[in-house]
Amino acid sequence: MNYNRKIMRLELSAEKALNGGYYYAELLLPAADYEIKDAMQRTRAVGRENTVEVSILECDILPELQDIRLDTFSLDELNFLAKRLVSLTDEELPVFYAVTEQIFNDADENPVSIKDLINCTYGLDTVPVAHNVSNLSELGRFAFENELLSDLEGIPESAVPFLNAEQIGRVQQKNDNGVFEGRLYIPTVHYGRPEIYDGVTLPDEESESSDFAIRLLVSGTPEHIKGDPVDRAIWLDLPMASDILANYAAAFNEADIGDCVYYDFESVIPQITSEMFGSMSDVQALNKLAAEIRIMSESEQVKFKAVLDAGNTASIHDALNAAQNLWRYEFTAEPDTADGFFKKYIYENTSTEFDSKWLENLLPRNEADKLLGRIGAAVTDYGVISARNGHLFKPVPYDEPEAKELKTQALTEEKLDVIEVLDRRALFSNGRLMPEQIPEGLYAYDLRHSDDGGRFCSVEPRVGVNHGGTILLKEVLDFGECGYISLDEDTEPNFTGEEMTAEKFAEEETLDESMQMGGMQL
Structure with missing residues (x-):
């Protein structure tokens, strides 16, 4: 669920496993599950969430939370309270303030119960509210006119000017345990706090759809939809099979899903935003990106977030390129600081007998930033990420030029076999290729041998057992849901007898446009 209105700002802190100190992250509530997970990743607290300390920095709806002590509470309870607060209507919110006033008045002596606060968000519609009554005098007149005090029964109308309206209001307020909220008078005596939350199990709420990497709120164009397109809009959870996307397009009377209109955008990766997406013309690239995210492990997702944090990722195509080349980065x-990385770099390049305590009070100062510049790495909220094709802990000379994006190409002079595979020209290497060996503009994929070694049976992003070689292509392959492309006698590599360097192949103009654009549909 996309919680667009955030009302509470938290600071999360988790103790570092080594050398003391804390990792910090901010979290805005209410938050979806993936937003909480992201905060845990930034505090390096995944798997030890119960050790995270939570501080309330701000709360727009309930600023008192910033200055009081809460009893034992969890992040889940705070998030649930935030969800309940944003769900309150304009009529319910003043009543909530009124029924919780005494709770906060007692906060100096007793910690405030988050259980009580959560339960006070229920049953508010049972409390009567008097409008346009903002002080004791107005309350006194209201009480007399509506015969709320039995002591005033039988008093003639002619005696009203001689009555002390303020005193009558004071008596009525005491009887009602009433509270003034702006131009409203709220008699809280009529409120009985329900026990919806027992302090152990949070109440059931609308279940969140979590089976997506990216999702879009989509509808047809006004020309093809009867009524308001927004009223017909539905959430599409990506990745989604192409035929299902086509069915949705047809349901909106559109020829293609790219002809539809989107009204909202949500991503489990916070760095991927609607500004990067732009328009539905990029929906197929967005779907491919969602598929890449779906198959990432948690550690790969963290690494991907670091790449996006550090890089100039302006479009969905940039993000897709980063996802498909995640293996080119070290993380x-x-x-969580340049100084911290500098110490780790020194430690990684010393003998195993080196005592790391020598580094605890080391102040690298400018040297830490200089090292990051030398290797082209960047400090992000998630950790330190290398430049593409770069290394984090490889020794570098002190005076080596800075490298923002390493382009070492060990294949510059080596000639590789030219092959045709999947209706594309490609280069073939018997061995495995390292990321720094591959020129920009080329994409490396592995071939898998059959168990008997007699033929190539598939193309895959990476192959461990039965590795049959590596191919270099000029374009990204879509491996679909199965994660590989099967090869048969008709589609397995055909060796043309030519040889070419990777550098020359990367610069070569397309020789057969029909082969590149027609070909097999993957």
Whole structure:
């Protein structure tokens, strides 16, 4: 669920496993599950969530939370309270303030119960509210006119000017345990706080759809939809099979899903935003990106977020390129500062007998930033990420030029076999290729041998057992849901007898446009 209105700002902190100190992250509530998970990743607290300390920095709807002590509470309870608060109507919110006033008045002596606060968000519609009554005098007149006090029964109308309206109001307020909220008078004596939350199990709420990497609120164009298209809009959870997307397009009377209109955008990766997406013309690329995110492990997702944090990722195509080339980066989550990385770098390049305590009070100052510049790495909220094709802990000379994006190409002079595979020209190498060996503009994929070694049976992103070689292509392959492309006698590699360097192949103009654009549909 997309919680667009955030009312509470938290600071989360988790103790570092080594060398003391804390990791910090901010979290805005109410939050979806993936937003909480992201905060845990930034505090390096995944798997030890119960050790995270929570501080309330701000709360728009209930600013008292910033200055009081809460009894034992959890992040789940705070998030649930935030969801309940944003769900309150304009009529319910003043009543909530009134029925919780005494709770906060007692906060100096007793911690405030989050259980009580949560339960006070229920049953508010049972409390009567008097409008345009904002002080004791107005309340006194209201009480007399509506015969709320039995002591005033039988008093003639002619005696009203001689009555002390303020005193009558004071008596009525005491009887009602009443509270003034702006131009409203709320008699809280009529409120009985329900026991919806027992302090152990949070009440059931609308279940969140979590089976998506990215989702869009989509409808047809006004020309093809009867009535308001927004009223017909539905959420599409990506990744989604192409035929299902086509069915949705047809339901909106559109020829293609790219002809539809989207009204809202949500991503489990916070760095991927609607500004990057732009329009539905990129929906197929967005679907491919969602598929890449779906198959990422949690550690790969963290690494991907670090890449996006550090890089100039302006479009969905940039993000897709980063996802498909995630293996070209090195990442370490432990350091959260340039100084911290500098110490880890020194430690990684010393003998195993080196005592790391020598580094505890080391102040690298400018040297830490200089090292990051030398290797082209960046400190992010998730850890330190290398430049593409770069290394984090490889020794570098002190005076080596800075490298923002390493482009080492060990294949510059080596000639590789030219092949045709999947209706595309490609280069073939018997061995495995390292990321820094592959020129920009080329994409590396592995071939899998059959068990008997007699033929190539598939193309895959990476192959461990039965590795049959590596191919270099000029375009990204879509492996679909199965994660590989099967090869048969008709589609397995055909060796043309030509040889070419990877550098020349990367610069080569397309020789057969029909082969590149027609070909097999993957």
